Amino acid sequence: MRYVPREPRDGINVSKTHALVEAGTLVAGFSLIFVLIVLVLVFMVELALLFVSPEAEARVFENWQPGDLVAVDADDRRLAEVDALTQRLARHWPDSPYRFRVAINDSEKPNAMAFPGGLIIVTTGLLDRVQSENELAFVLGHEIGHFRNRDHLRMLGRGMLLTLSLSALGDGSGAGLGLTIADLTLRGFSRRQEADADEFGLTLVHAEYGHIAESTRFFERVADEFGGDHGYYEYVATHPSPEDRIDEIRELGRQRGWSESGPPVPLQW
Numbered sequence: 001m002r003y004v005p006r007e008p009r010d011g012i013n014v015s016k017t018h019a020l021v022e023a024g025t026l027v028a029g030f031s032l033i034f035v036l037i038v039l040v041l042v043f044m045v046e047l048a049l050l051f052v053s054p055e056a057e058a059r060v061f062e063n064w065q066p067g068d069l070v071a072v073d074a075d076d077r078r079l080a081e082v083d084a085l086t087q088r089l090a091r092h093w094p095d096s097p098y099r100f101r102v103a104i105n106d107s108e109k110p111n112a113m114a115f116p117g118g119l120i121i122v123t124t125g126l127l128d129r130v131q132s133e134n135e136l137a138f139v140l141g142h143e144i145g146h147f148r149n150r151d152h153l154r155m156l157g158r159g160m161l162l163t164l165s166l167s168a169l170g171d172g173s174g175a176g177l178g179l180t181i182a183d184l185t186l187r188g189f190s191r192r193q194e195a196d197a198d199e200f201g202l203t204l205v206h207a208e209y210g211h212i213a214e215s216t217r218f219f220e221r222v223a224d225e226f227g228g229d230h231g232y233y234e235y236v237a238t239h240p241s242p243e244d245r246i247d248e249i250r251e252l253g254r255q256r257g258w259s260e261s262g263p264p265v266p267l268q269w
């Protein structure tokens with residue numbers, strides 16, 4: 001029998017399913033795989049936390065800082081002041097495994113963040129907006145509270161893994177472990193974690209000053225000015241609503257019988 005070559009019939013490679021349905025199935029499939037990967041990674045971070053002691057964390061990250069930190073000059077007076085205040089507050093947590101370090105990020109947007117190894121970063125935007133040492137003390141105390149609960153490591157770990165998996169999927173944006181990622185991941189702090197950090201922060205402030213006056217002042221200003229001044233957006237995006245926090249902080253102070261009045265300490269810069 002002779003072989004007679006002929007053209008394949010038209011549409012041999014065309015699926016009987018509608019193209020849009022196929023595309024949809026593909027996207028849904030990839031999304032599902034991605035969600036599963038993220039869930040596994042989140043679980044791995046939780047697991048890793050059980051094995052990484054705070055002491056080991058402090059050792060590994062002793063001198064680490066985010067690559068995109070825009071540090072102010074080393075002789076900036078505010079750096080010495082914020083560092084001294086942080087150390088004073090941390091003395092009221094005597095068995096802390098961390099040796100706290102402070103860096104100031106030159107950014108208009110007010111914010112404060114906790115990073116692995118005991119690093120606390122505040123922005124120049126935050127320092128421009130606080131009007132007494134007591135206001136700043138509570139913001140710092142709150143960040144120290146995240147270290148006690150190890151929230152900083154949990155969320156940063158998730159953020160890192162998320163970024164890595166995103167870039168592995170070919171997003172192409174690159175996996176820079178920096179302030180931007182930290183901002184995003186800090187948004188994931190739960191209400192409970194934030195309230196715990198506030199409670200610990202307030203305890204440190206009371207131990208330091210003998211009263212909790214001015215602790216809510218920064219948040220009152222955030223609440224008042226947020227509508228007009230979008231510079232506060234960053235802080236509000238990475239922390240719970242200021243109104244809620246003010247109420248909770250006051251309520252906690254009342255429960256503990258801590259005085260809400262006392263002389264504010266002026267800032268030294």
Ligand SMILES: [Zn+2]
Pocket residue numbers: 142146189194197239
């Ligand atoms: Zn927080």
